[in-house]
Amino acid sequence: MKKILVLTILCIGLFTQCKKDNTGSPYTPTCTGSANSYKNDVTPLIASYCSGCHSNYSSYSQVNGAKSSIRSVIVSGSMPKGSSMSDAERNKIVCWIDNGAPNN
Numbered sequence: 286m287k288k289i290l291v292l293t294i295l296c297i298g299l300f301t302q303c304k305k306d307n308t309g310s311p312y313t314p315t316c317t318g319s320a321n322s323y324k325n326d327v328t329p330l331i332a333s334y335c336s337g338c339h340s341n342y343s344s345y346s347q348v349n350g351a352k353s354s355i356r357s358v359i360v361s362g363s364m365p366k367g368s369s370m371s372d373a374e375r376n377k378i379v380c381w382i383d384n385g386a387p388n389n
């Protein structure tokens with residue numbers, strides 16, 4: 286009986302730990318100030334938060350082609366998997382997309 290209790294507690298612990306690792310929280314984008322640049326703002330964030338798993342986000346045309354799904358996973362907090370970005374960092378990517386995703 287005691288064994289089952291210990292196992293149950295272990296499982297719950299593992300489950301919540303995984304959940305914490307795999308999900309960021311949703312947020313509401315706020316776009317103010319100057320427009321973000323693909324080269325200076327977006328590329329470094331994608332390189333540090335996404336490219337380890339998504340090697341297909343390495344050129345402007347690849348990122349531009351995937352922008353609507355990239356936007357939705359960032360807003361929902363489901364990506365980056367295993368870590369999370371600050372709201373300021375998320376704004377940089379989301380606001381760049383909302384600004385028409387220019388190649389600048």
Ligand code: HEC
Pocket residue numbers: 331334335336337338339351354355358359364365366367
């Ligand atoms: C640790 C690995 C990892 C990291 C880091 C990561 N992803 Fe993912 N991504 C995945 C996996 C695995 C999937 C497949 C679906 C799933 O498991 O949710 C995925 C799926 C996606 C999808 C497709 C979702 C859909 O429903 O079509 C998008 C878009 C995406 N990731 C964007 C990003 C962006 C943008 C970043 C960086 C901010 C990022 N990912 C960081 C592993 C990762």
